[in-house]
Amino acid sequence: MPKRSGRYAVATAMAFIAIALAPASAFAHAQLLGTQPVSGTTLQTTPRQVIFEFNQAVGGTIGAVRVYNAAGKEVDSGDVSHPHGNEHWMGVGLPSHLPDGTFTATYRVVSADTHIVYGGLVFNIGHASKASQSVAGLINRNKSGPVTNVAFGVVRALDYLSLSLLIGTLAFLLVAVAPAVREDERLGEAFAGAFARRIRRILTLAVALGVVVSVLGILLQGAEASGLSLWSSLKSNVLSSTLDSRFGWVWGVRAIDWLVIGAALVVARRRFLGRALIALGAAYLVITPALAGHASIQSPVAVFFPVDVLHVGAASLWVGGIATIVFALPAATRALQPAQRTPLLLATLVRFSPLALASVIVIALSGVVQAYIDVRSLGALTTSTYGALILIKTMLLGILIGLGAVNRERIIPTLKRLSGSGATPGGTGVLLRRTTRGELAAMASVFAVTAALVAYAPPIDAASGPFSLNTRFGPAELEMYLSPARIGPNAIHLYMINAKTGTQFTATKQLTVTAELPSKSIGPLQLKAYISGPGHYTIPAAVLSPAGTWTIEIVDRVSLFDEYIKQIKVAIR
Numbered sequence: 406m407p408k409r410s411g412r413y414a415v416a417t418a419m420a421f422i423a424i425a426l427a428p429a430s431a432f433a434h435a436q437l438l439g440t441q442p443v444s445g446t447t448l449q450t451t452p453r454q455v456i457f458e459f460n461q462a463v464g465g466t467i468g469a470v471r472v473y474n475a476a477g478k479e480v481d482s483g484d485v486s487h488p489h490g491n492e493h494w495m496g497v498g499l500p501s502h503l504p505d506g507t508f509t510a511t512y513r514v515v516s517a518d519t520h521i522v523y524g525g526l527v528f529n530i531g532h533a534s535k536a537s538q539s540v541a542g543l544i545n546r547n548k549s550g551p552v553t554n555v556a557f558g559v560v561r562a563l564d565y566l567s568l569s570l571l572i573g574t575l576a577f578l579l580v581a582v583a584p585a586v587r588e589d590e591r592l593g594e595a596f597a598g599a600f601a602r603r604i605r606r607i608l609t610l611a612v613a614l615g616v617v618v619s620v621l622g623i624l625l626q627g628a629e630a631s632g633l634s635l636w637s638s639l640k641s642n643v644l645s646s647t648l649d650s651r652f653g654w655v656w657g658v659r660a661i662d663w664l665v666i667g668a669a670l671v672v673a674r675r676r677f678l679g680r681a682l683i684a685l686g687a688a689y690l691v692i693t694p695a696l697a698g699h700a701s702i703q704s705p706v707a708v709f710f711p712v713d714v715l716h717v718g719a720a721s722l723w724v725g726g727i728a729t730i731v732f733a734l735p736a737a738t739r740a741l742q743p744a745q746r747t748p749l750l751l752a753t754l755v756r757f758s759p760l761a762l763a764s765v766i767v768i769a770l771s772g773v774v775q776a777y778i779d780v781r782s783l784g785a786l787t788t789s790t791y792g793a794l795i796l797i798k799t800m801l802l803g804i805l806i807g808l809g810a811v812n813r814e815r816i817i818p819t820l821k822r823l824s825g826s827g828a829t830p831g832g833t834g835v836l837l838r839r840t841t842r843g844e845l846a847a848m849a850s851v852f853a854v855t856a857a858l859v860a861y862a863p864p865i866d867a868a869s870g871p872f873s874l875n876t877r878f879g880p881a882e883l884e885m886y887l888s889p890a891r892i893g894p895n896a897i898h899l900y901m902i903n904a905k906t907g908t909q910f911t912a913t914k915q916l917t918v919t920a921e922l923p924s925k926s927i928g929p930l931q932l933k934a935y936i937s938g939p940g941h942y943t944i945p946a947a948v949l950s951p952a953g954t955w956t957i958e959i960v961d962r963v964s965l966f967d968e969y970i971k972q973i974k975v976a977i978r
Contacts, residue, residue: 435459435516437524437871437889441496444526444888444896445937445945451503451530455481455510456488456496461702463495463514463522466631466646470497472510473543475534475938480508505531507938509538513547515630515650516702524871524888527898527937537909537938539900540873540886547632556635557625562852564618566724568690568717569848570611571666573725574733575687577753578604580760581726585752600737607732612667615690619660626652655697662686691718709778712771719767724848726757730841743829750830750837751820758813765806772799798854801847808844816840872975879961879969881910881940887947887957891978894946897932899959901940909940916942917960922953929958949977 441456442448455472465485472481482498495514511525525540586597627638627647638644647653669682692714695701700713734753738746776795819833830837871888884900897918901910921928934942949955955975962968 435461435463435514435522436891437512437522440510440526442526442528443945444528444898445935445943447529447532449531451499451501454488454496454498455526456494457510457512457514457524457526459493459495459514461516462492463516464630464646464650465495465512465514466627466643467640468547468631469514470495470510470512471543471547472497472499472508473538474503475507475537477538477543503530505529506534507537507941509540509543511540511543511547513544513630513632515652521630522871525886526888526896527941527943529937533936533938533941535939537941539884539941540898542884542900553625553628553635556621557629558853560618560621560625562855563614564622564694565717565720565852565855566849567611567614567618567663569721569724570607570728571615571725572687572691572718572721573723573727574604574607574611574729575683575725576722576760577726577729577757581753581756584756585749588752599740600733603733603736604729607729608670609667612663612670615663616660616667619656619663622656623647623653623660626650626656651701652697655693659690659693662689691721705778708774712774715767716771716775719764719771720851723761723764723768724845726761727841727844727848730754730757731838731845735838746834747820747824747828747830750834751817751824754817754820754837758817761809762813765809768802772802794854798851801851801854804847805844805851808840808847811836811840874973876971876973878959878971879963880912881961881969883959883971885957885959885973887975890975892950892952893948895949895977897934897944897947897957898937899934899942899944901942901961909938911939912963913940913961914964915962917962918942918944919958920947920949921956921958922949922951923956924953925951928956932957949975952977 436459437457438460439458441454441458442452455470457470467483467485469485470481471479474480480500480503482500484498486496488494488496495512497510507527507529509525509527511523513521513523516522523544525544527537527540582600623644624635624638624647627633627643628635630647630650631638631643633640633643638647648657663686666683666686669679669686672679694717695710695713698713700706700709730753734750738749741749816833816837820830823830823833871886872890873887874883874885876883876885878901881901881903884898884902886898886900888896899916899918901913903910916934918932918934919929920932921930932944932947934944937943953976955977957973957975959971959973960968961971
């Protein structure tokens with residue numbers, strides 16, 4: 406195998422490495438530590454506030470904390486705040502006197518890594534109501550719709566595209582085209598003019614796309630955080646809350662940065678200041694995915710942050726360079742004499758190829774490090790949606806490396822031979838167009854997968870958040886909610902709804918709940934379930950320790966002869 410092909414093979418192999426070391430503790434998402442009042446308790450008087458306590462500073466917009474009565478009507482004051490100025494707490498006020506009954510509180514807050522976490526609690530005042538609302542049902546009521554979620558995914562993908570078009574195109578211009586033009590004066594003004602026109606179009610598209618995407622990203626983040634539509638996120642209080650968050654200010658500065666870069670491109674040809682502004686602006690754009698995402702908060706930040714920046718920068722150089730070859734170089738070469746086209750293609754590809762190879766190696770290495778930090782185990786890689794997306798992205802990277810190898814091992818040597826004889830590119834030029842277009846199509850798919858990865862919680866985080874499940878349980882629908890799904894006391898809520906009528910299931914004669922950790926031969930442990938209302942059972946503090954996959958078994962006896970058993974697996978971290 407030639408040396409160059411060997412390098413591509415090494416890069417491909419590294420992209421498929423799965424590091425299966427023991428997982429370490431690293432939480433980027435906010436974790437619920439406690440609540441006021443404690444979930445499942447019965448109070449004699451109305452509390453002044455309902456407060457959720459987290460392990461890190463959290464943000465939120467309107468409706469970040471809501472409190473509902475048994476009928477599902479919101480009864481809080483709407484005044485969401487950080488009680489006592491504690492950024493780790495999020496709460497909402499209550500009226501001075503609420504009637505006796507069951508109340509359900511929900512939270513929907515923004516973690517330091519800009520992702521949204523949610524959960525809730527149930528408490529009683531005086532006595533429990535005959536009917537109550539479920540935490541999961543109320544959270545789903547206020548979630549943003551699928552249109553908002555899909556739109557946010559598209560915006561994230563276009564964000565990577567705009568960044569690549571700017572950085573990769575400028576790099577290709579400086580590294581490949583400018584030196585080739587300086588070395589061969591025969592290319593003349595016709596080629597330079599045609600190429601410059603296409604470059605201006607690409608850069609104008611990048612700037613316009615960057616500004617639009619930045620603004621839409623802020624609005625969509627506000628819509629997701631508040632459970633509103635895109636248009637509703639234009640409300641001043643929602644917009645101001647979003648801009649106060651890490652995501653908001655990072656993307657707000659991005660929008661301004663794109664405008665500055667656009668202005669600088671106009672004067673960059675003649676002024677040093679314009680070029681400096683472009684360089685500084687592009688540098689900020691490269692770090693924004695890390696600055697507004699997991700890499701800025703998830704341990705080890707000192708490793709994760711620079712690795713993420715390198716990953717984004719290398720991908721931008723590669724993608725933007727290929728885009729320039731596809732959209733700008735053919736139009737420019739048509740302005741040349743046929744005999745001049747082969748030397749030009751050769752000169753640009755020879756200079757761009759080492760940059761592309763270096764980018765591939767950086768992408769592969771940084772991708773492995775990112776995958777390890779986010780996934781931590783082979784099991785999570787093969788069983789989680791996040792892991793599946795990583796595998797798809799790796800497969801696409803393998804296709805891209807294969808197409809790049811064709812350029813290096815077939816097209817460049819053939820162009821050297823044709824250039825020596827003064828021949829036109831001919832079929833080699835056609836092959837170049839096909840492979841680069843294939844690379845660009847695969848890269849578009851990579852962007853889509855990457856956008857989806859950003860939207861999903863990594864397994865290292867997803868496994869540590871609250872657990873919820875809806876499942877059929879005999880004649881009932883069982884809704885289980887367990888929080889925070891971490892070592893120590895956990896609040897468990899069980900809601901049972903009649904599967905036929907949709908009303909609370911009240912045929913239960915006896916409900917037995919046990920917990921067992923088979924891997925450690927612990928249990929079964931008896932968990933006392935308290936009746937909090939019709940069809941609603943609460944276990945205020947189920948102590949689940951140590952970490953592992955616990956089996957929660959629920960036995961519902963509805964008569965002397967009939968009972969139903971359900972075993973539920975819950976990961977405790």
